[in-house]
Amino acid sequence: MNRRTVTALVINDLRQLARNPRVLVFAVALPLVMWPLMWFLTSLTTERRQERLESRTYLYAVAENPAATDGQAWLDRALARAGDDRSPGDPDTADGPTVRFERVETPADVPAALDAEQLHVHVAWESGTAESGAPLAVFTYRADLDASGAAEGFLRRALQRTRVEVRQQRLEATGFDTKPEDLLPVERIETASEEQTSGLLLGRVLTAIIVMMMLAGGSIVATDALAGEKERGTLETLLTTAASRVEIVTAKNLSILAVAFATSVLNIANIVVWMQLDLIAAPAGLKLVIPVGAGVLLLLLYAPAAVLLSSSLLLVSGRSKTYKEAQLLFAPVMLVAMAVAAIPVLPGVELRSAIVLLPIANLGVAAREILTGHYDWPLLAAAWAVTAGAAALLARASLRTLSAEKLITASDTDAADLAGGPALFPRRVARWFAVLWALLLVWQLNVGGGIDSRLLIVINMSIFGAAAWLMIARYRLPVRETLSLRNPPPAAWLGVLIGAPAGLVIADGVVRLASLAMPIPEEWIEAMAEAFGADIPVWQMLVFFAILPGIFEEIAFRGVLLHGLKSRLRPVQLVLVAGIAFGFFHVDLFRIPGTSLLGVLLVIAVLRSGSIYPAMAWHALHNALALGSARIEQIRLPDQPTWWHYVLAVLAILVAFRLMRQNHQGASRPAGSGPEGPVPGG
Amino acid sequence: MSTNQVEVHGLSKSFFDQARGEVNAVREVDFECRSGEIFGLLGANGAGKTTTLRMISTVLQPSSGTARVLGHDVVREPVEVRRNLGFYSASTALYPRLTARETLTLFARVNKYPAERTRDRVEEMIERFGLGEYAGARIEKLSTGMKQKVSIARTVVHDPPVLIFDEPTVGLDVLNALDLQKGIQELRDEGKTILFSTHIMSEAERLCDRIAIIDKGRIRACDGLEGLRAATSQHYLEDIFVHYVTADDTTG
Structure with missing residues (x-):
C-alpha cells in the first residue's frame, strides 16, 4: 500500500467535506449547538413547570354527603401540608409550602368543570369500614391536564403522609412509642469506590454514546465516500487511476474515522463545556474521569469497533446507487448498531458469557468491566479479536463493492423502470410473491384448519391461479414464454415416470433428516392423516391433491415465479431460490423441507426440458404417489430406508434429468417468442 | 522492443442484466495498438466500445480473453496497467470542489507520479492547457470548455504512454470538440499511443491512423482508412461502416 496515495485520497475527501458549507452547517455545527440547547431548554422548561405547579392555587x-364531615377533618390536616413533597433538593422547600388549595362549590357537572379548569380535583368521601373507622377518599381529576394531575398528586400524597402520622400517633397512644425508623435500623457500607460506582454508570452508556457519535459523524463522509462519488461520476475517474482498490478503501475508511473521531471529540467537549458552565446538569453520580491506563485500554479496545462501524457505513455507501439511497440505508445500520451497543445497559450481562462472541456488544461489556476495575484479560483479548475479525470481514466486503461492476453499470438497469411491462417484472416478482405468501399465511392460520381439505385446496389453487393471471396481465407478460408452454422432448415423459417416485424417496429422506433437528409431533402426523382423510374417494383424492396442485402450483411457481427470477439469478441460485420459495409456501414448518426439495427438482425439470408440462406431470404423480403410499401397501415407502434406497433414487433422478435434456433441433419454441435466458447444461 | 502498446485477444464480456437477461456485450475481440498511433474503435451506441475500453482500463473484469497494456495483464497486474494509462470519457467526472491545480496534484499523486517532480509537472500542465488564469478556481465554477481542458490535463498529468479516449467529444460544441481533437493529435505527435472510441464517422476519419469497426460486440474489420476503402470499394467511412454492419446483418 502506498502511503502517499492514501494520504492524497484522505486529504481529498476531507477537503471536499470542508468545502461543503451546507454539510458543515447541518451535520457538524448545528448538532453542536442543537443538542446541548435542546438539553438546556428541556431542563429549563421542566424546572419552570415544576415551579409553576408548586406555587399556584388549586381548586x-x-x-x-354524611361521610364528608368525617373526611373533612382528614382533608384539613392534609391540606395544611400539601406541597411538602416538592422536588428533592429544592432550596425553597425550607420556606414552607407554597402550594395552596382553595375550596369551591361542587359543580353540577364535575367532568365539564374539570375540562374547563374551573375545578382541579373533586373529592368524595365514603364511609369507612368498621375496623379502621377512616373514611374512603375518592378523587376525580384529569390526568391529561397539568394542573388537575398535579392537584391530585399533591392531595393524595398529603393524605398518605397524614395517614402515617395518625397511625403513629395512635400507636404512641397505645404505648408503642418507637418510631418506625427505629424499629429496624439499617446501616449501609458501600465498599465500591466513587470511581467504581461512577464507572459502572459510565460503562453502561459509554459504548452506546460512542457508537451513536461515531455513526452520526462517520455518516457525513460515508454517504459521499462511494454513493456520492458514484452519483457525481468521480468514482469511475478514481477507479481508472493507479490507486489500488485496497488503497481507495483504506483512504475512505480513514476519512470516515477521522471525521467520526473529530465530531465525537467535538460533541463530547461541547457537552463538557456546557456542564462546566452549569447550563446543563450532569447525571447524578456520574464523574467524567477515566484513569489514564483504563483510557488507553479503552482506546485500544474501541479501535476495531470504530473500523467495524466505518466499514459498515462504507459498505452501505458502496451498495447504494445514490446519495439519497445511502442516507436511507444508514437508518437500519444505526438501529442495529445502537441495539447492540445498548447491551451493556442490561443488568447481569458479563463478559465471561456468550456475549463475548457478539461484536461491539462484547466491547461494551468489556468497557463496563474495565471502568469498574475488573480486568478479565483472556476475555478482553477474545472480545477484541472477535470485533477485529468482524471489522476485517466488513472491510473486505466493502473492498468487494469497488469490484462490483454494478458500481459502473447499475444505471443501465434503470431503463426497466421507465419501460415497465415485462422488463419491470423481474424486479417486482419477489415483492408479488412475498405479498402472496403473507396472504396465504394469514388465510391458513385463521381459516385454513377449519374447513374441508378439498375446499381448502380449491381456494388455495384459486389464489395461485388468480395471482398468476394478475401478474401476467399487469406486466403484459407473453403467456406461452412465461409459462414455458412448449412441447418437451418426448423422452421427458419417461423422465417423469422415473423421476417422480425417486424424488418422493429423496423427499422422504430429507423429511427424516430434518426431523432429527426438528422432531415431528404425533399430533401433526394425525392431523395430516385426517386432512388427507381415508374417507375421501380415490378419484377425489387424485383431483384435489394431485391434479389441481400439479396445474395451478406449476403455473404460479415454475411458470410465473421462475420466469421472473430467471434473468436475475444465475442457474444454481435460480434453482435453489425458486425451489425453496415453493417449500416456504407450504406454510407448515414440517412440510417445508420435503416440499422445498420437490420445488428444486421441478425447477430443474422445467429448465432441462424447456417446458412446464413435465413438471406438471411430475408434481401430480409425486402427490398421487405420496397419498397412495399411505393407502396402498404395494407402493408404501420403506419404514427403515437404507443408504442404497437413496443412492438408487439419486441415480434415477440423474437419469430422469438426462432424459429431459432439450433437443436443440427438436424442442419446439412458441411462435413469436424471443430468445430465452440461459439454461443449465443445455 | 515490441511496437504493440495494447494487445487485446479473444476479449469477451457477458453479464446479467435485470431487464435483458444475459447480455454478451463484447465477443472475442482482437486488436493491437501500435506505439504512437491513434487507434479508433468505431461503432454505434451499444456496440461494445465502452465495455471494451473499461476492460482495458481494468474497471470491468473480462469474462474471457486477455488484454495487455505495455505487456501488463489487465487481470493480473491492474495497478501496473492503470499506472501506464490515462482514461478519459464523458462519464469520468472531476471533483467539483477542488481547484484545477488541486485536481492535477491529486491525480499525479494517486497515479504514483514521482513526488519530487509533481509540482513542476502540475505547473507544466497548467501552462500547456492554458489553465493559468483559472488554476485556483474550483472546478464547479469553470465553463464546460475549461472543465474539458482540466479533464484532459488530469488524464495525462502522470505522463502515461497509453491514453484512452472514450467518446470524448460527446456533449461538446463544435469548437470545443475541434479543440479536443487537436489536443489528441498533439499527444499522438508526442509519441503517445491513443485508443479512441467514437460513433462519429468524420471524427474517426480525421483522427485515426487505424480503425476497428465494432458492431454487436464483435470487430467486423480493422485496418487503416485506405485499407478499408480498398477492401470495400467504398470511399467514405460512413459507407464502409454500413457495408460491414449490414453485411453482418444479412449473413446473420
Missing part, C-alpha cells in the same frame, strides 16, 4: 370541591 377543589368536596361532595356533600
